[in-house]
Amino acid sequence: MKKGLLFSLIFILFMFFIGCDSSTTSFNSSIPTISSEDVTFSFSWWGTTDRNVATYQAIELFESKYPQYKISGDQSTWDGYQTTLYNRLERNREADIFQVNYNWLYSMYGEYYFLDLSELGIDFSHYPEMEHDPLTINGKILGLSLSETGYIFYMNKAVYEEAGITEMPTTWDELIQAGQTIGGASGGSKYAIGRLDAQQVSILMFSYLSQKYGKNLISSNNKLNFSREELEEGFAFINTLRSNNVLIPNNTNDTHTNGPTNPNWVIYQNYGGILQWNTAVSEYENELPDTSNLVTLGMFQQNEGEELGMYKKVSMALAVSKRVENDPAKQQAIKTFIEFITTDPEAIRILGVDRGVPSHDTAYNTLLNSTTTDFTSTREWEGHVIVQTLFNNQLEEDINLYIHPYYEHDVFRRIYEMPIEKFLFNQDTAAQAINEIINKFDSTLAQVMGG
Structure with a gap:
């Protein structure tokens, strides 16, 4: 009982001195008030x-x-x-x-x-x-x-205007013609697009084939949806782009793997375009000396007026x-x-x-x-409108090109990207690349989906 009274007296005196000593005010104010919701x-x-x-x-x-x-x-x-x-x-x-x-x-x-x-x-x-x-x-x-x-093309109009091209191409045939014109005007040093890596060339080729055949790369039952003949056509198309100054003929000619800071894009402006996610275009845009030269193009088409080939996620x-x-x-x-x-x-x-x-x-x-x-x-917004417009148009034609959830899986993506990369470096022929894709595509997809 006495101990209880003693503690009570000590507490009362402690509170009294705190109230009287103004120096303790600043001390208390420095202690954050923590509520149960903090x-x-x-x-x-x-x-x-x-x-x-x-x-x-x-x-x-x-x-x-x-x-x-x-x-x-x-x-x-x-x-x-x-x-x-x-x-x-x-x-x-x-x-x-x-x-x-x-x-x-x-x-x-x-x-x-x-x-x-x-x-x-x-x-x-x-x-x-x-x-x-x-x-x-x-x-x-x-x-x-x-x-x-979605992946879309953005073009550096300065490269095109330098070659006397005042209107951006909208079809693949027009792009190839532009490449020929740009190559001729520059002595072969400039390209309608330039260097694309294996990931970018993959989506380019699959978009091209999807435009022609109206189907996704991966079928609804999780199988390779393009035949050998269709893949042969796709690789032949990439070779056409490489032989007409749209893409560089061999990726060993340019070892700069960081696209946004590549001197051929930033300094020399030898490259007339990029293929990039519309949400990531600022990485390229911010590096250009004159960002007003960057034009949002979209996806090149087989025929004028079509709106196809848009994969999105x-x-x-x-x-x-x-x-x-x-x-x-x-x-x-x-x-x-x-x-x-x-x-x-x-x-x-x-x-x-x-x-x-x-x-x-x-x-x-x-x-x-x-x-x-x-x-x-903004380039992001312009690209967004194109992605949604093309994708929704495809749905109306019963074509669903939504990107499969395992398309970018680290293990699975190597099944198509590595053969395409070796092809771009002229280490493998188209036939070798196609064989490797066909032989491993279905089994590897089933493996990663099965965990």
Whole structure:
């Protein structure tokens, strides 16, 4: 009893002296007030300098409007991001929310590592119908689509104008004629397009064949959908482009593997075009001395007026660690952040189109109707319109060229990219490349899909 009275007296005296001593006021004010709702969560992504700056600005804005939440940002370049994420998932050290390619949901066994986003209570009605179908595995929505993307051509009109070409080609035949003209005017040193790597040539050839035969590279039963004869036609077409100054005749002639900083694109401007995801064109655009020379073209066609050959996919998505499943406070924080970057007008304008034209209708309309910046004149937006227009036109003709979730799987993609790369370096003939693709395509796809 006496001990209790003694402690009570000590506590009363302690509080009295705190109240009387003004010097303790500054001490107390330096201690943050932590409520039960204060949450810190981590967010990792890859991107260019522009994307990093915009993302951190959006994070700062979010924290100013929601002071109970703090975000630990973890930026990275594209190179190595996928491997790092996979290793972190294996060790249960991934960020709470992280940026992913849509096919990683499959190759990284997302069902075991990623939270079902329906548990966050996100309103998916703000997204285009069926956009999250490719991100759904066994009924679980494992990724939130930020945007969609497709490979399209962007051209440096300065290369064409130098050769006396004032109108951009729109068909493959016109492109070949332009290559001949540009080659003739430059003594063979300039090209209508230039150097493309195996990934780019793959999608070029598959788009060309899909235009002709109205089918996806991978069939609905997960088999190679092009015959040997059709592949022979595709490789012959690539050779036609290489022999008419559209593409360089041998990739050993140019060892610069980083397209955006290739001197033939940036300094000498020997290359008249690129084939790139419309969401990543800024990497090339920002390197040009005069960005106004870059023209959004789209996809060359077999015949004038056609709108075919467009493969597309979810450009990138946000995934949430399954660790968050048992943390309601962190779930609410992440949901608030996701809703913030897709509905807050200021945040939407900060992020702009650096992750592509947003799929969320509020974000899309905010950028569409912006009076401070004309986002619709960006190369990303122009490309987005072309991708969606061509893809939707194909659907009306019962042609679905949505990119298969395992098309870019690290193991499977080597089955078509490596033979094409050896072909581009003149190490293998077309026949050898085709044999290698046919012999391994179906079995390897079945292997990676089977886990």
